[in-house]
C-alpha cells in the first residue's frame with residue numbers, strides 16, 4: 001500500500017454495485033462506482049462499498065478483489081424497493097452505517113445519489129470525516145412536464161439535494177454540464193465542485209476485429225440491413241419510444257435493424273409494454289430485437305457489431321453508453337443535452353440532435369447510414385476520442401479531490 005493510501009467508504013444505498021447494469025435500478029452509477037472502486041483498490045487504497053441488502057441470500061460482506069469489499073446493511077426489508085420507498089429507510093441505513101464505521105473506520109465517505117448523501121451526512125459529521133457527494137442525476141424542476149409514463153419526483157428529493165450541495169465537503173460532477181446544474185439548480189458553491197470525468201474500459205469495448213463481427217457490420221456488401229443499437233434501462237427518460245417512431249418513418253425496405261438493450265426498472269414495465277406495442281403497430285417486429293439486459297461482455301459484442309448507436313435520452317448527466325460506443329469505434333447520434341454534449345463531438349465522433357421530432361431523428365439516422373465514408377471516419381475518430389478516457393485516470397482525479405476534502409476538514 002502506498003504511503004498516502006486512504007480508507008474510502010462509498011455509500012450506495014439504493015442499488016448494489018454487484019447488480020447487473022441494465023437490470024433493477026442498476027445503470028451508469030453502478031458501472032461508475034464499480035470501475036472507480038476497482039481502480040482505487042488497485043492503486044493501493046482500501047475501499048468498501050456500503051449498500052442496502054435487497055436479497056436475503058446475499059452474504060453481509062462480499063470481497064470483490066484485494067482491497068475492495070461490498071458490505072450489505074439490513075435497512076428495511078430484504079427485497080427490491082421502488083425508488084419512492086427508499087426515503088423511509090435512509091435513517092435506519094445511516095445508523096447501521098455508523099455502527100459499521102465504529103468497528104471499522106474510514107477516512108472519508110463518498111455518497112452516491114441523494115438517498116445515500118442524506119443517510120451519510122450525519123454519520124460523517126458525527127465522526128468528523130469528510131462527506132464527498134456525487135449526484136449522478138438531479139431532480140427535475142417541480143413544475144417541469146413529465147415524459148410520457150414517467151413517475152412524479154419524490155417531494156423530498158430537490159430539498160435533499162440542495163441540503164447536500166450546501167453541507168457536503170466536496171461535490172463530484174461527472175461532466176461540466178452537471179457542474180453547472182449543481183450551481184444553477186442546487187446553489188452549489190463553484191469552489192466546492194470538482195469535475196471527475198468518467199472512463200471506459202477500452203479492453204472490453206473495442207472496435208470490431210473478428211471476421212464474424214466484420215461480416216455482420218459489412219451489411220452493404222451482404223445486401224442486408226444496417227443496425228441501430230439503443231442501450232439503457234427501459235425507462236421513459238431514455239427516449240426509446242422516439243427512436244421507434246423515427247425508424248417507423250423510414251421506408252420499410254430501407255429500415256435498419258433496431259436493437260434495444262436493457263430491462264425495465266423495478267417500479268414498472270408499462271413503458272416497456274408500450275414499446276413492444278409500438279413496434280407491432282408499425283409492422284417492425286421482424287426488424288426489431290428486444291435483447292433485455294445484457295452482461296457487459298455480451299453488450300460490448302453487440303455494440304461493436306452495430307452500425308451506429310442512438311442515444312435519444314431526454315436528459316443524461318453523462319451518458320456512459322455513448323462513450324462505450326465510441327470506444328467500440330461506433331458513431332453515435334445523441335440528443336444535444338447534458339453530458340452527451342461532451343461525450344459526443346458533433347460532426348466528428350457522431351451527431352447531436354435537438355428536439356423531439358421523429359422526422360428529424362429519422363433524417364439524421366438515414367443520412368449517416370447512407371454515407372459509408374462518414375461512418376468509417378466517425379468510427380475511427382470516436383475510438384481515438386475514447387481511448388483517452390481511462391478509469392485509472394478517473395480514479396486518480398478522485399483521489400486528488402478526496403485529498404482536498406480531507407485537507408479542508410482538518411484545516
Ligand code: UDP
Nearest residue numbers: 021022027028029031262293294319320321
Ligand atoms: N448497461 C449494461 N447492460 C444493459 C444495459 C446497460 O451493462 O443491458 C450499462 C451500459 O453499458 C452503461 C450503463 O449500464 O455502462 C448505463 O449508463 P448510462 O450513463 O448510459 O445511463 P444511466 O443508467 O446512468 O441512466
